[in-house]
Amino acid sequence: MAPSAVTPPHEVQQTAELTAAAVAHKLAETTKQPNGQSALRLLDASLLKFTKTKTPMTVPEPGDPIINSSSQCTDHMVTAVWRVSTGWDAPELKPYGNLSLAPTASVLHYATECFEGMKMYRGYDGKLRLFRPDANCRRMLTSATRIALPGFDPLELQKLITAMVTVDGPKWLPKSRPGTFLYLRPTMIGSAGALGVAAPKEATLFIIATFMPKLDQPRGMKLLASQDSVRAWPGGFGFAKVGANYGPTLMANSEARARGYDQVLWLLDGVVTEAGASNFFVVWRSKEGKVQLVTAPLDDKIILDGVTRRSILQLARERLTSSGAGVESLEIVEKKFSMEDVAEAVKEGRMIEAFAAGTAYFVCPVCVVSYKNEDLTIPMKLGETGEYAGLIKTWLMDIMYGREQHEWGVIIDEKEDLE
């Protein structure tokens, strides 16, 4: 395995603003070979041990209220333990169950935790798919590095995720239910029991799969622009999928819901960053008259480098920048824009649509943004969605559910048994 496979240029770019040497050290660990110079074992999916459940659970029927609780997991989970002295133990696929953690475990005190959000999809062609799992696995390494957790080869993580889907996918996403998904949550936590404020000496990786409701409600989301609370800042960790970006947002989120809004639209010094835990896009007509798809840029590391965000930008560049899709062509713009810009576009009738995008919320239209105690109404040309969001969403779903064969839709082999 060439080092370039482990540290693609994308990753280096992602972590460039962190203390550079710390990142270099961490990534060097990841690329160490077990050649006698390093006694640390690498994460190795080929060592995966399988222990199947003896008490299989029942798959909930569509409409079962447990689906909305986002707590019903599948029969199995994958776990792997890393220790600073030995590296990665052989991973295990085993029955789903509770974790036993020392009350002194690092994750419970210092938020040494990172995760990914992905879905597995049951296609209309009967096939089981992941969507760009390589992107999630690379980002997980970025997040782990940022939060002082151990490195690993993203390809090995992808193999472990594939194993999990191969074992639980066929039963939990049956072929009789095309067009449905399960949510996958690869997670890593600092499991070392020691209260010193230091990088944990033990970490546990686990992969679970849960039911989750469809969150891309057609009625559109109402957002409340944050006035007094900031999600992320320069020199911080907004770009990483670490727990520390979520817990601190919950109070403002709860308050937004109490006031009748669905999510917070996060601002930093008046500049629009993210919507809830999703990326945020607007389509507006610029003052010069050009239709633009606009979203916040990645370069100051404030916002999450969403896989859905990247995919939307790429599809829009390929399919919407010239005529042919039946809509006016778009200019794609990654730039800072302020809430004042948004308000002005609405008031001048230049706003065309807005939407939030992420794995959980998928592509979810936004119908209202409240700013300075005023509800700004965002148009939705098709009633339930904007025209552009509708097109993009359809294209993405076609790839996810196998209506379009595309390299982003990675088909998972459904063997009867992996052992």
Added chain:
Amino acid sequence: MAPSAVTPPHEVQQTAELTAAAVAHKLAETTKQPNGQSALRLLDASLLKFTKTKTPMTVPEPGDPIINSSSQCTDHMVTAVWRVSTGWDAPELKPYGNLSLAPTASVLHYATECFEGMKMYRGYDGKLRLFRPDANCRRMLTSATRIALPGFDPLELQKLITAMVTVDGPKWLPKSRPGTFLYLRPTMIGSAGALGVAAPKEATLFIIATFMPKLDQPRGMKLLASQDSVRAWPGGFGFAKVGANYGPTLMANSEARARGYDQVLWLLDGVVTEAGASNFFVVWRSKEGKVQLVTAPLDDKIILDGVTRRSILQLARERLTSSGAGVESLEIVEKKFSMEDVAEAVKEGRMIEAFAAGTAYFVCPVCVVSYKNEDLTIPMKLGETGEYAGLIKTWLMDIMYGREQHEWGVIIDEKEDLE
């Protein structure tokens, strides 16, 4: 109990910058009475259930290497579970042991966690003491509120901490070892198993006690001023003792250590905020010739409202602002100051001393601050500490270890058995 005992002016001030209504809601919950209008049970230390261990552990001897690992806990722990539908269950004091958590537990993904750092002290007069436990318990409510965890009456938490110390203190801090301490860690985590990004519907409070090394090394700490990494931001959560303030600092800390420094000195736009996980103080002679004790202010909620910080400021105001302590009198200044100010004071010979202050590091002199690749040497008049830090540290230790009877040193009754 009057509501004012639950929400002292201090607390309101602490949370004033958060979404105001969310804080009001949370604190209102805390003050609800079980009067029929609310079915939620309050945290009630009088309901504490005692289950003593049947397999008591051995107390490590002084010098045992396990002490430095900060992982050796005492025989017991206190736990209490809260549920959104019912409120607080009766707390339990029970044998120390692992926690069993669903892999979907909120704390493992979204950093819904907060904690306190306190110590129990075995005095030279043979008595067991806590230092200002009321301040820690009030701050824990502030932190819990900020991170979307449930409220409670701080006095009840203090009673639970007292129970823990009463049971484990006599054995683990024996009267034969005056002048020693154990570290107490009250912690609250979101224990609800559900992956939706929302305030957790279940939380677990636990209190543990561990050995911890003395971190106030006399040789003095070397600090590396952070250039590319920022700990906290206005509108963020730097003032709260939540996990999200710690994990993201570990990478920069590891790098500082790799370069031969002990901790990071955190800057925000060049302004000095905290040293590692401690507050930072300088004593310098101002350009006008006045000796000043300077530390960052609390009003923008960037820095932790340290109990040691508050105590130092109060003692200094009482004992160092007029002559009589045998040193030149001080002006006490809580204000923003920049790393350029620090460098200038060093270069102009106006720096008198600097120190970090917190529960873990206590009052720890700083001998070097590295800034823009230059090691700035901070004087320590007495060789091992500055004169002012030395005085303050002695006064604090006298209160903690019973050489001075003071209201901050809260004596814990050592009954043979509480049941």
